[in-house]
Amino acid sequence: MIAAPRPVSLHGLTLGYGRRTVLRGLCCRFEPGTLTAVVGPNGAGKSTLLRAMAGLLRPREGSVNLNGMDARQVAYLPQQADIDRSFPISVLDMVALGHWPQVGALGGMTAAQWEDARAALAAVGMRAFAARGIGALSAGQFQRVQFARLLLQNAPVILLDEPFTALDAATTEDLLRLVRAWHDEGRTVLAVIHDLDQVRSAFPLCLSFMEQQPVMGPTACVLPARTFHMPTQDHGTAPTESTQANSALAAAPVDALPSDTLREGASA
Amino acid sequence: MIWLWNIFCAPFAEFMFMRHALAAVFALALGCGPVGTFLVLRRMSLMGDALSHAVLPGVAAGFLLYGFSLSAMTFGGFLAGLGVVAASGLVSRLTPLKEDASMAALYLISLALGVLLVSLRGNSMDLMHVLFGSILAVDAPSLLLVAGVSTLTLLALAVLYRPLVVECFDSGFLRAVGGGGSLAHMLFMALVALNLVGGFRALGTLMAVGLLILPATAARFWAAQVWSQALTATGIALLSGYFGLLASYYWNLPSGPAIVLTAGCCHIISLVFGPRQGIAAQRFLGKKPA
Numbered sequence: 001m002i003a004a005p006r007p008v009s010l011h012g013l014t015l016g017y018g019r020r021t022v023l024r025g026l027c028c029r030f031e032p033g034t035l036t037a038v039v040g041p042n043g044a045g046k047s048t049l050l051r052a053m054a055g056l057l058r059p060r061e062g063s064v065n066l067n068g069m070d071a072r073q074v075a076y077l078p079q080q081a082d083i084d085r086s087f088p089i090s091v092l093d094m095v096a097l098g099h100w101p102q103v104g105a106l107g108g109m110t111a112a113q114w115e116d117a118r119a120a121l122a123a124v125g126m127r128a129f130a131a132r133g134i135g136a137l138s139a140g141q142f143q144r145v146q147f148a149r150l151l152l153q154n155a156p157v158i159l160l161d162e163p164f165t166a167l168d169a170a171t172t173e174d175l176l177r178l179v180r181a182w183h184d185e186g187r188t189v190l191a192v193i194h195d196l197d198q199v200r201s202a203f204p205l206c207l208s209f210m211e212q213q214p215v216m217g218p219t220a221c222v223l224p225a226r227t228f229h230m231p232t233q234d235h236g237t238a239p240t241e242s243t244q245a246n247s248a249l250a251a252a253p254v255d256a257l258p259s260d261t262l263r264e265g266a267s268a
Numbered sequence: 269m270i271w272l273w274n275i276f277c278a279p280f281a282e283f284m285f286m287r288h289a290l291a292a293v294f295a296l297a298l299g300c301g302p303v304g305t306f307l308v309l310r311r312m313s314l315m316g317d318a319l320s321h322a323v324l325p326g327v328a329a330g331f332l333l334y335g336f337s338l339s340a341m342t343f344g345g346f347l348a349g350l351g352v353v354a355a356s357g358l359v360s361r362l363t364p365l366k367e368d369a370s371m372a373a374l375y376l377i378s379l380a381l382g383v384l385l386v387s388l389r390g391n392s393m394d395l396m397h398v399l400f401g402s403i404l405a406v407d408a409p410s411l412l413l414v415a416g417v418s419t420l421t422l423l424a425l426a427v428l429y430r431p432l433v434v435e436c437f438d439s440g441f442l443r444a445v446g447g448g449g450s451l452a453h454m455l456f457m458a459l460v461a462l463n464l465v466g467g468f469r470a471l472g473t474l475m476a477v478g479l480l481i482l483p484a485t486a487a488r489f490w491a492a493q494v495w496s497q498a499l500t501a502t503g504i505a506l507l508s509g510y511f512g513l514l515a516s517y518y519w520n521l522p523s524g525p526a527i528v529l530t531a532g533c534c535h536i537i538s539l540v541f542g543p544r545q546g547i548a549a550q551r552f553l554g555k556k557p558a
Contacts, residue, residue, distance in 0.1 A: 054444050055444065056443055056444060071446065072444075072445055072446055074444075075444075076440075078440050083437070083438045083440075084436065084437055084438070087436065088488075088491070088493050088494055089433070089494065090493070097434060097441065100434075100441075100445045100447060101445055105427075105430050105431045105448070106427070106430070133492055
């Protein structure tokens with residue numbers, strides 16, 4: 001069972017590193033159980049936003065309000081560059097780290113917790129790799145293992161930073177299925193995604209940093225299919241009407257979007 | 269059989285100072301094995317090297333004020349080591365200089381300062397003792413110090429083990445789950461400084477880091493887990509200490525360099541023949557085990 005999901009709200013969030021401000025005065029609210037894609041060009045502040053929401057970056061101004069949730073109830077998957085892939089640790093041990101909030105630095109793992117870790121590995125199709133070192137894994141396999149660890153963390157809020165970049169179609173499809181399952185279980189999921197077709201087909205909501213002002217709303221409105229065929233032509237070609245319509249930055253309820261419309265929009 | 273005894277055991281049976289030196293170097297090896305393993309896994313081998321130089325002005329200040337007093341030199345060295353760790357962390361946080369660069373800058377300053385301080389009062393022989401250690405200097409108090417250091421190190425590592433492993437491997441994850449990684453990091457650096465100070469009597473400040481790094485880099489070619497690497501490194505450190513002391517006894521060599529060179533031989537042998545991606549294993553067996 002997951003803890004009762006609560007909304008996550010950002011109040012006038014300003015983020016930056018050193019002198020550089022990456023994000024200025026962002027206000028928005030992620031309702032419990034929503035599945036949101038975060039899109040935008042490199043350097044727009046998508047990863048920075050996720051780091052701040054995970055509690056890894058202190059906001060310059062404003063705040064991330066978890067509405068009573070513990071920071072540890074937010075699971076965060078960073079981009080791959082952050083992890084030492086040559087480290088001498090077995091796949092099972094790495095997945096078992098997902099139990100850290102319960103076990104901590106000194107506690108022992110119970111047999112049931114080890115079984116959970118194996119089950120999580122099985123869920124991503126990596127059970128046979130439990131005893132191997134992580135150095136032997138391909139990029140796709142490693143990402144599966146990371147997802148297994150996320151499964152074990154069992155968090156009500158999950159933040160994914162470019163989870164499918166550089167993965168083959170089969171791996172992406174498997175992992176996307178997990179993301180959908182999280183969505184069905186009522187978890188709040190945010191993912192930074194570069195593949196806009198993927199966003200249109202799998203993510204009901206979208207937070208876009210494509211324009212001057214960040215825009216959030218139903219994907220079909222934020223990313224009209226026709227204007228976003230060529231990522232290089234994104235700027236300035238979005239219809240101003242829909243941008244304005246969604247610039248209230250309020251997340252619409254997910255159920256208001258029949259998936260059929262989304263697919264039609266994507267193929268049009 | 270008697271000749272085996274004569275070669276390998278007689279020096280230690282005959283001479284008290286050899287027994288002291290052996291006990292000291294074994295105690296050091298027990299602490300240095302696991303600490304060095306973490307140092308190498310954290311890609312901080314050179315930081316350890318820098319730290320060993322940074323210890324020197326503290327040792328020298330103790331020497332300048334109190335002569336060859338063990339407690340003064342040890343305490344001074346430990347304080348200097350902690351000071352440099354804290355200062356380099358602070359510099360890298362306040363300026364764009366990376367931690368390794370600021371560490372390098374600080375260690376050059378410390379080394380010059382230390383050599384200057386020692387030569388203010390002592391002669392070049394004293395300087396050699398501080399820099400390269402000497403077997404004869406290991407008396408009962410030094411032994412107690414080294415034993416205390418390694419006991420404390422092993423106890424502290426037992427508590428810090430899990431956060432340290434995760435901090436090395438995936439520090440972002442540890443921060444996200446609130447695991448206290450930076451506290452573990454600071455305590456670990458203090459342990460490194462402590463082991464360097466513990467080693468300076470037997471090995472000298474410049475050589476003490478050799479027993480930290482070389483067994484650990486060698487162990488990487490034999491073992492596939494953090495704990496087994498630490499265990500292997502400890503074993504290699506013990507062997508290096510024993511054979512290094514023997515070599516220094518028979519050929520009348522300074523003990524510090526002899527022990528570190530023995531560890532260096534273990535490193536080169538591991539590099540070539542180690543089953544985990546050693547040169548020979550890769551070339552002739554054609555496999556790259558995980």
